[in-house]
Amino acid sequence: MINLDDFYKVMCAMVPLYFAMFVAYGSVKWWKIFSPEQCSGINRFVAVFAVPVLSFHFISQNNPYKMDLKFILADTLSKLIVLLLLSIWAIFLNGGLDWLITLFSVATLPNTLVMGIPLLRAMYGDFTESLMVQLVVLQCIIWYTLLLFLFEYRAATLLIRDQFPGPTAASISKFEIDGDVISLDGRDPLRTESEIDANGRIRVRIRRSTSTAPDSTLSSSIGITPRPSNLSGAEIYSINTPGPPPEVAFGNADVTFGYRSTSPHLSGYASSDAYSLQPTPRRSNFNELDTIMGTTANTPVWVRSPAGGRILRPHSPAISGLKMVWDSPGKCQGVGQRQDGKDVGGEKDISFRIKTEEEDLKLNKTASNQEMPGALVLVRLILIMVGRKLSRNPNTYSSILGLLWSLISFRWDVGMPSLIKSSIKIISDAGLGMAMFSLGLFMALQPRIIACGAKMAVLGMLIRFVSGPTLMSAASVAVGLRGVQLRTAIVQAALPQGIVPFVFAREYGLHPDILSTGVIFGMLVSLPVTLLYYIFLGL
Template sequence: MITGAEFYNVMVAVVPLYVAMILAYGSVRWWAIFSPEQCTGINRFVAVFAVPLLSFHFIASNDPYNMNVRFVAADSLQKIIVLFAAAISYARGGATLDWAISAFSLATLPNTLVVGIPLLTAMYGDFSASLMVQIVVLQCVVWYTLLLFLYEYRAAQALLLARHPGFDAGSVVAGDRSASSGCHASTIAPADEMSVTSSPQNSKELHMFVRNEDASSVPHDASKEIRLTVSSPIAESGGGEERSSSSTAMGSLQEIPKTMGLTKMILIMVWKKLIQNPNTYSSLVGMVWSLISFRWHIGMPIIVEKSISILSDAGLGMAMFSIGLFMALQPKTVSCGRSATIFSMAMRFITGPMAALPQGIVTFVFAKDYEVLPTVLSTGVIFGMLIALPITLLYYIVLGM
């Protein structure tokens, strides 16, 4: 059973986080201290500096040679099971791709860094902080990368289907998003830019150009040509042969996503997104330093450590402050409807192994960036933060019986 001292330790860890969040909320909603533009600047600072340096601090202090393999394996297994279930539901038509991705986010990606580490440390001691750091490492390096890949796949599918409605949705793997990456989208050339030419072997060659809409913004070799050779029946002649060959060629376009060329394109798109994310650098550099530091017992130079800690120490409070600003800028707390809210909360607080923790902020950032059910993820973040503490205490009391 939970004791009074244990309950107080939890309050000491959690209440300051809520104080920062409430102050930010009141600064916008009640006192009008910050404008929406200023809130955007604060959120940008948190995303670019505070949270990445906070992540680096925890990851660099984690001993990679002394990780709890069983704990990490159990967490990874849960995520794999949810991903597999979401994939089956999507393949059988039980869920759209948007809901499959969102369900994976809700069930597997909690707020381990900002809320999880201080909360579980107060409950179970310092050793739990080490476990949370291990989850943070895998979440940043592996699972957020996978989530980003799924969003890029979905964006590519939507782009190509918009230009070629006859394509099979499950076979679309090319495309990019100009709104999220700052570049113009790579597109498949319209039908009038495809040409069919004759070859000496009584076949037709269909030329399809994959080009960038703004050629001046990318290297010259960004435009690629994919050539398909389609056999032509010699029994037909004249215009009939041309039409038959063209139809066969157009049908063969559904095989294009199986080629290495378009697979390479989508991998390049994902890579562009990753190298633009400061959290990627903080996670990788933190891992490299921890491998070096704990292998040869090398301490970080004090001048470097102080330069990092001056911002990372403020990262936790600034992250919570950013959540409060985001909550205040929303027209209403629950913006996705009652049914979607119930579903998202059930996925968050029942399915996940760390169900007591609120939804991860990064998952909402991705959802908003790609416009994939952002209201559902925002409700998960906001509502999760509001009820995370009582839910956590309930779990803690039940597990302590």
């Protein structure tokens, strides 16, 4: 039975975290203390130093030789059940890979490090810290890597379908990726070069585009104007929208891979900071691809026309039915019309035409006949991309180093030197508070707390706070967890949405509004929800 002392202990652990979050929120929203650029700097510190050092601190102090195998098995089983059910739905009921990734993220990946450790320690005792750290290790090394693999697989299929539609892709025998290509997420425009060997096999080279800005003639024709970024010094181009439009590159056989992610790089690490929320001064820092293209499918910018060209799909309130069709390098044909009745395009190198419904049907038929390269070729491509992405993530190193040190320390009873231990502790002590502070800054810079709409938000909250704990309780009972361990497993499954899945969703342009709502709104409702679970399970 839960008494007032137990309840007070939980509140003492959680209120300081929420206090840090709301102070940050008020500092931006009401008191105007921090500018968006300053928020980005604070968030950068959290992503690169505070959270990685915090992860190292907890993992290095956990004894890996006394791991609770039943608890780990229950957590793993619950995630595998979700993955299996979603896979069946995606394959046999046309659920699709996109929703498989999103629903798996929402249902199985809570904020264990920042919220789980202090909350569960206050509820059920110090021994739960070890259990939460074990889950953190699994999340960082296994589940986030799997999630990244799924995102890169999706990005690879989009690139292949765009550049090699129909049966052509089946002839690809090898992908060669330039060293400066870190990911296929679309944040950097990519281009492909292909060679055909004597056996008819295709070798494809993927490299960054040498032209990442629209042509000046094209820009003046359709109203694209450069504006300086408040975040990075790079230029962000807009077509009367809050986000960047597709990239346009003029070249010969090389074609820019033109689906864009949702925000520009801030620096070399910005694309892979697992806890980087990267607040921006624009009206929104998610779902910009949908705003530009007028679609919820997050499809690539470039699609192939029946004539062998490529169609660019800009969308803005000022331009209606605008399509750019590449029929040959450097030339397009057709016309578009503004809503005010004025034509755009004309007698220049670039002109426009409207794609007909018949062409749409042909494109859909081509997509349905799409073939893919061999499994080994595709897996090698994805593994290279995942490896490069992880190699630029500070949390990857902190988790692995923490695990290695714990293996050495508890195996041979080696203590960390006081000089190093104190240096780590001074940053890790600030880690929890700064992580919550960063969340508050992120909340304040968003136009809406519920970004994905009320219905989708309710569905997401039900999956996060009802379906997740239900499946976790079933898996826990199945492996034999009882008592306090069972209650711990259920409550940790009811924690708010993890930050890392949202960062990935934003980078790859896949339902970032849903994950953003899960992070922000989920954080607000998680305290009463977890308290209800705590009280109910204590009866």
